[in-house]
Amino acid sequence: MNVRPSFPAPAPPVRALRQSMAWIHAWLGLLAGWILFAMFLTGTASYFRPEITQWMQPELRSASVPAEQAAQAAIAHMQATTPDDQQWFIYLPDDRTAVTRVFARAKPNPEKPPARRPELKLDPATGRSLEARDTRGGEHFYRFHFQLQLPHPWGRWLAGVCAMFMLAAIISGVITHKRIFVDFFTLRWRKGQRSWLDAHNASAVLALPFHAMITYTGLITLVAMYMPWPVKANFDKPDAFTAAAYGAPAEAKASGRPAPLLPVGPMIEAAGRSWSGDAPRTVVIRNPGDAASTVTLLRATGGRLNARPDSITFSGATGQELSRSPSPGPAIATAGVMLGLHLGHFASPALRWVYFLLGLTGAAMVGTGLVLWVVKRRKPNAAPFFGLKLVERLNIGAIACLPSGMAAYLLANRLIPAALPGRAELEVKAMFWTWFGLAVISLLRPAKRAWTETLGLATLAFAALPVVNAATTDRGLIASLRTGDWLFAGFDLAMLAIAALCGLAAFRASRKPQPPKMKASVRAPAAASPKPAPAKESVDAL
Amino acid sequence: MNNDRSAKQAAAWPGVARMTARAVTALFGGYAAAAALASLLARLLPIAPAEASAWGMILSFLVFAGLALWAFHERRLALVATVLWGSALVAGAAVVLLGARA
Amino acid sequence: MPYESGLISFAAFTCLALAMKKHRSGLEPLVLPSERVLRVLGWCLLALSAAVAVFRLGPALGVTVWIGQMCVAAALLVLLLSWRPKAATALAGVGLICVPFLAFL
Known part of the structure; x- marks a missing residue:
């Protein structure tokens, strides 16, 4: 697919629709992808907002009171x-x-x-x-998820634009993907571009109901800011709407x-x-x-x-x-349910973990899409053009460096003295300095090494969390397992699991790339058919 | 397909300008059209005003997404601009002329 | 939250996957039912997983839980199928056997 702003050539209607949707899908994903990845990751963490807050104030212990x-x-x-x-x-x-x-x-x-x-x-x-120690706790990830650490109201508007891009990308992606059912269970490893396309399709299609729901309901959470006009059409004062709708x-x-x-x-x-x-x-x-x-x-x-x-x-x-x-009418109730589905406050612990895993699928979908954009345009025997290098570097900064930043936020909570004034801001700074600093430092390394090393660093940072927690508080993993403190034990175990995930990603990134077999495997079905043209299109399709 | 494209890119500037106009129309014109159409729906639906407004708000993003994607599918830029900005103007004007219900 | 729904949909998706030619290889000692039988069985199990969730939790929460568990089950299955297809098939069977025990817990 072309990077220049030009349209595909005219084609018969259905193919033309698929082509234009593929084209816009790539642009939507590219422009909003880096922010969307961060929104997905911090939003996923926010399903455990109260738990993160509790972990970040280990001085306080919960006691159930009527x-x-x-x-x-x-x-x-x-x-x-x-x-x-x-x-x-x-x-x-x-x-x-x-x-x-x-x-x-x-x-x-x-x-x-x-x-x-x-x-x-x-x-x-x-x-x-x-x-207790001053901290933003889980509130920080939650706020970043829709305010992006920008001054009000710009962060919320930017998040809204990205969510809108996401919605359009979901619709155009579904139209583009003509083999949804044939490829439903298909995931082939170590086949270069083919594998990235498989992974992007699988993470998108298998959790499609979740992605569509979370994107649309995300827009609904701030609908009063993004789309106040239908209220203005009926009410002179917004307060009158609030009174009519919610009492x-x-x-x-x-x-x-x-x-x-x-x-x-x-x-x-x-x-x-x-x-x-x-x-x-x-x-x-x-x-x-x-x-x-x-x-x-x-x-x-x-x-x-x-x-x-x-x-x-x-x-x-x-x-x-x-x-x-008043008991709400159907529309107000629908909006309330949409809000509820996005926030997930209704979810029991088990369903909350389902939400968490599906949120990670969303991050995987955005991340694989961004990587796919680069892999697809890289020519084996040609120097990469500027845009390709730029996107690849931004991918490393947005995808591989953010986890380290999030770990740094949690590490800072344990390492900054509990009584230090202004420590809550320092924790937040630790996240952004680590994230963006790492992204800048990674520029010094070749791209492939940069992927491995930044992901390796994230592995170390997350693995260090239970250790630092045990060293700085009396609520380490062994102690909390012994006393049945499932919140702290679960948190430490989750950090170890995330470390393992980052480690696996670092390991896979370090492996030698497979010779680009994908051409052959994609061409295979076309070789049987008399016309070779559709083979090219099936790659272009995403 | 590639030859066709490079021929077009030779005369790149009008292409870039047209694409910019298209993107601006899709993003801002699409928003304006979606907002105006959703408002008109909210104003005309013969149910309680709060309910009608809520339906308008809920549906507006779907309308926006559909219009914006169509703006990149339809090749005639003039048609795209006319439909998006036109419906925004017409529906918006209708809402303003009708006035608030409460 | 009933995990039965997720286990049943995992088995359902396994049936639907094995009903496709390209996922039937590499399972050698195992003798698979015909594609058609697996396809019908898969859809029936999927319907059953929905019914279980709705029966246990009511329509609103039931459908939400069903879709959530179904998506996770499908994602896990595809990961496992791409790595250890035999283990995926075995896990589907084990999961189905666990369902009645979970249901009466």
Whole structure:
């Protein structure tokens, strides 16, 4: 296929469609591929966001506490520290998080705008403020996945454009691939370009429902930003849409008359009765201590696909129910389910691992596609042209260097002193300096060696994680296996598995390339047919 | 096929300009058309406004992807530009003239 | 989450793969049923894996879990088939045998 912006020659309709789709598929993948690979990898890691956060704060141990107790303990803390705030947000712990998180918003003051308060971590049982090392935790991978470490809103827009490219690449890829069923189970190793095409097809086709779902639902997660126009067509104010779709927020003004806040336990119980026993995930209290105070409970996702939480608002002074979210119509429910499918919060641990593996297939699809672009255009007896060298180097930087960066982020968490000020930013810097620094250093090495060495380094970095963890904390692999701490044991074992995967990739990259047999094997079916032309096309097809 | 292409590349500049126009039309014209058509759908669907808006938002990306891919399949650039920018203008104008429902 | 669904779809895809000429070689001592029998069996098993997931988890979550497990099963099968075809076939059989035990756990 040509790299210049020119179109394939005219051809009969079906073949013409296939050709134009193959052409645009290659361009879409090439332009967005490097960012998409990083989005896939960090997004896949984000399925374990709370677990990564827990691993990155080894000082904290989770203790299971009923929602009523955690909520009441947090409220006691807030009443003791910041009783005059306008709003309290309390994020209750569940079986994946160790702490209660609280955030308070001060009353607006026109003369002196109040400073934004930091989020606090509380002991779920006692409500005491917890001290742990400062870290972004799994939140960093999650944020990078759709903000790309760029200033708002550019990161989200860039991520959206890449997701749109991905969607178009999926559609054009399916149209291009005319042997989907014939080649469904085909994967041939050590056959040069043929193998890369097989691997790209297999990783794309076998997990196609996942790729299509995750791409489309990813766009839906930020649809209010990407595509606000259908809302504007019907509503003069976006708030009116929010109220119609998810129920009006109880924005009662403070009355100025003090009244004590009733215990939230009975409200949580009452909510549980209409939520088939589900506990709330978030408690929002407005105007605490005022006669017009309200307590809004947001339902935990539980096992439901729809990620838009139901909510019930009670009066904080009388305990009466004031309002509840309407049951959503089909479209709002569809959007909520799409959001839920993308986030995967509903997934049980086993299904979460399925999500994780499918996310890796997505990264493999993008990665093999990028490599295929280079392999296909490389001529055995000609010097590579500039674009080919550029793409190959960017491939090394984006595919082989990112894993080391992610490992460096986790290593930095254990190696930077726990009390050092600004350590959370240092951890993030460790990831990007390692990733981009390694990409620059790899320029000094021949491309083939660079693949092997950067992947080898990633192997070492991931293998080092359990060792460093055991050396710097008392929650090493052996200790956690002995105490049945499955989160820490699972994390260390997963790091070893990822190290093994990187090692395998490094080993395969180090092997001598097979003589380009692919021409013969691709031509084989064509040799039987009278016309030799289709053989060329079947390679061009992707 | 290759000979055909190199002949075209000899006169490369108009080709590059045309391809740039096509890409801009596909990306921005496609977005504008998808946004306008989705908005028009949301405005005209005879169901609750919030529901109609949600259907418009959900379907918009599929419309965008389809239009953008078609922009690279159809060889007549003038047709592509007319359809994409034209539908964006017409549907957009219709939405503005109809005004919001709530 | 029922793993039965994934195990059944692994066996289903194995049948469908072995129903294709190009995947039938290299399994020598094994005598395979005819292509047609395998194809019908494969589709039936695939339908069964969907039914199991939906029966266990209800339509919404069931279909989600089924598709997820089916994709992973297919990907694992293709990796294994390209490397150790005999082991892949054996694993499909072992998996099917495990299904009833898992179902009554």
